[in-house]
Amino acid sequence: MRYNLMLAWHGLKRFPRSTILAVLTVAMGLAATMTTLALLHQLTADPLPGRSGHLYLAWVDTVRAKPLAIQSLNGINPSNYHRIKLDDAQEMLHEHRATWQAAMTSVYTEMTANDAVHPHVKHAYLLATTAEFQPMLGVGLRSGRSWTAAEDAARAPVVVIDEALAQELFGSIQAVGRELKIGSHEFQVIGVSAPFSPQPHFYDLSAMSFSGSRRDLAFVPLGALLDAGVDLAGNDGCDEDAPKKRTMFGTDAAHCAAVSYWVDLPSKAQVDAFGDYLQHYAANQKALAGFGKPPRSELTGVGAWLSKQNVVPDNVRLNAWLAGSFLLLCMANVAGLLAARFLRRGGEIGIRRALGAPRVAIFQQHVFEASLICLLGGLLAWPLTLFGLWTLRLQDNGFTDLARLDPSMFGALFALALAVGLLTGWLPAWRASRVEPGLQVKSA
C-alpha cells in the first residue's frame, strides 16, 4: 500500500500540466460548494444549542375580530400569526403551567444615559419581556442580577443591559446602579448581561432574523416599558372594539396581539399537557362568540417555527444546489482527465501486471492518485473558499455577515475533497486495472 501511494505520488509529477488542470478544476468546484454550504450551515445552525429543543411558542387566538379571509397573490403570506394579547400572556404567566415561561417582544427605541459624563443617546433594540426569560433563554449575566416576578408585578423600572451597551454609555461594564432613560421613565440598571445573539433572532422574528451586527442590547420588564409610554412594534390583529389608533406604527398592547409567548417544556408529557391547556384556554374565551371563530391554539417548537417562517432565504439554498451541480460537472471533468492520463500509461500498467501485480494493486494506485489530486484541490480550495466568503460578506444582505468557515466546515471541506477523489477516481482506476498485460507489453 505504501508502495502504491508512492507510485501515485510519482504519477502526479509525471504529467504536471494535467495535474495542475485537474487540481484547479477540483478546487473551483470544492470552493463554490463549500462557500455556499458554509453560509447554509451558519444559517441553519441551532440558535440555542441545548435549549431550543424544549422551547415552544404558545399561541391562542383571542382577538375579537372576524377572521380575515386573506389569500394573497403577491407572495406575501400573512397567515403566520404567532403573537398573543398582553392580558392573555399575563393570565398564562399567573397560571404558570410550564417550567419556564415569558412573554416577549423586541422594540427599537431610544435610550439616554443622563448620568454619564456626556449625556448619550442610543437607538437600539431592546427586549421587553418578563422575569423568567433569563433562566429560560440562558442569558448570561456579567454582574448584578435579573429581575423577579414580584418586580414584574410591581412594574418596577429596572433594566439589564448588554456589556457592549454598558461600555458605550457608561464607559465601563460596571454599570449596576446607574440609570438609563427609556421612554419617559428612568430605569435602574440592575444587571449587565453577556452578549446574547442567537442566530436567527428566533424569539421575535418580526424585529430581525439574522444579523451579525445587531442584537437586543437591553432587557426590560414589559409592564414597566409600557408604563414609560414606549409603543410595541407591530401586531397580529386588534380587537374590533379597540379605541382609535394613535400612531401608524405603535400598537395598543391591551387590544392587539403583540407579544410572543415562549415556554420551556422539557418532556413530551409536559408538551401534551400544555397543548391541552392552551386549547382549553382558547375554548373558554366566551367573548369570542359572535365572531365566528373556532377556538384556535398552537404550540410550535423552535425548529418547526423556523421552517414555518422560512427564515433561511431561498436564494441561499438555490445557490447551494447550483454550486453542488457545478461540483458534479467538475467531477465528471476530472474523471475524464484522470482516465486519459491513466490510459496513456497503459504500457506501464501492462508491465506491472505482467510482473505479477494484482488488479487490486493497480486499482489502489490509481484511486490513491485521484485522491491525492482531490486533496491538493481541497488545499487550494481553502483560500478560495475564504475568498468566496469574503465576497459574500461584502454584499449587504443582512445575513451575509455570518458567512464564516468554522472548524467543522473546515473539516467538511477535506472530507468532501477526499470523497470527491474516491468517487471520481473509481471509474478511471477500474478502467486502468482492466488493462490486459499481454497486449500492452506487445505493442510497447
Next chain:
Amino acid sequence: MSLRIMFKMLQRHALMPTLVMLQVALACAILCNVLFLVWQRVQPMVAPSGLAEDELVLVDQIFSRTHTFSAAEAHAGQLALAHTPGVRSASSALGLPMIGMVMVDYNLKSPKGVTVGVNGYFGEGLVKTLGLQLVEGRDFLPSEYRDFGITQQSSDVDKPSSPEPVIITQSLERQLFDGQSAVGKNLSVTDDPEHGYFVVGVVRHLLRNQLTLATDGRGDNTLLAAKRIGDTALLSYAVRIDPAMRDVAMHGISETVKRQFGAEMGEDAQVRIATYAQTRHEALKSQRAALWLFAGVTIAVILVTAIGIMGLTGFWVQRRTRQIGIQRALGARRSQVLRYFMLENLLIAGGGVLVGMALAYVANGLLMHYYELPRLPWNYLPIGGAAVLLLGQLAVLAPARRAAEVPPVVATRAI
C-alpha cells in the same frame, strides 16, 4: 465514413464518450436553469416603467418617532415642494416605484372572476407627477380623492359605500377584461368583497414596486387609487422637476424638506432624496449581484466543459493517430478527417444534450416544488441545448484540426 461504423467505434471504447456525454449533460442542465434564473432577474430590470424617468425625484422616509404628520402637514409639504424653483409638480404619495419600503397589495377580481395580484400607489395628482401616459378614460377628478391615513383606517370610520375610482394599466386591462375597454367597468378585491372599485382611466405602463414579482408579464400589475395622503407617521413624495434645472431643483427640494419637516424628524433623520435613476440603481442592487453570480457560474461551466471536451478528444485523437494515418493513406482527405471528429462530437454531445434537457426539466421541477420558482418554459431547453452543442463544436475544433494534420506516412510507422 458511415454513422454505423462511428457508433461501433464509440461502443468499443465506451469510457471516453460516456465521460464527454456526462459532462455535456451536466453542463446543459446547469446552463438551462441558470439561463432561466437570469431571465427572471433581468425582467424587472428591463421592464418599462411608464414614468417620466428623467424628470422624477423621489423623496422617501420622512419619518418621526414622536410626531404624527397630519393631513394638512402632508398637503403643506406637497404645496411647498411644488413651489420650489425647478419643480413642475409634486405629490404626497404612499407606495412609489422602485421603493419597496411601503407596499400596497390588492387581490383584484374582475366581474368574470379573474383574479390578479397588484400593487397600488396612492396620492393626489400622481398621473401628472409621475408623467404617466393616459391612453383611455381620464385622470381622477379633484373631487374624487378621499383622505387615507391612520384616522381613516380605524374601525370606527365607516367605509365609503360608493365604489372607489381607480386607474389601471393596459396590461391589467388585458388580463382582467380580455382586451375589452376597462373604462367604466367594476372591479372588486377578494379580501373585502363589499367594497367596490371602478375603472376611470387606463395608462400605458406603470411598473409595480414589488420587484421580485415584476416577471412573466406581471411588471405592470399596478393601479392608482384616488386617495390623498392623510395623517401618517411616514411621508414620501414624488416630485417632477424641469430636467434643465436639475441641480437647482435638487437643492431646493432638500431645503424645502428640511424647512417643512426638519424639526419633527429630529437628529437621526433618514430622509432620502434621490433621482429616479439613483433610486432604481439602489433598488436593483440585489438583482445585479445575482446576475454577476450567474455570469460567474456560466463562465465557469463553459470553461470547465470546453477544457474537458478538448482534453478528452485530444487524448482520443492521440490514441488513434495510427488509424487516422491509415485512413489518410487510403485516400481520406483532411477535411474528411476533420468532419469525422466534428460529427462524432456532435453525436456524443447530442446524446448528452438530450439527457441534459431531461435533467434540467427534472431539476427545475424539484426547485419549483421547494422554492417559489415558476416552471421552466420548454423553449429554454433547446436554447440551452443549442448553446452547449455549439460549445462542444468549438471545443472539438482544435483536437480535430490536429487529427487532420496527421500525415499519411504515420500508417507505415509502428508506434
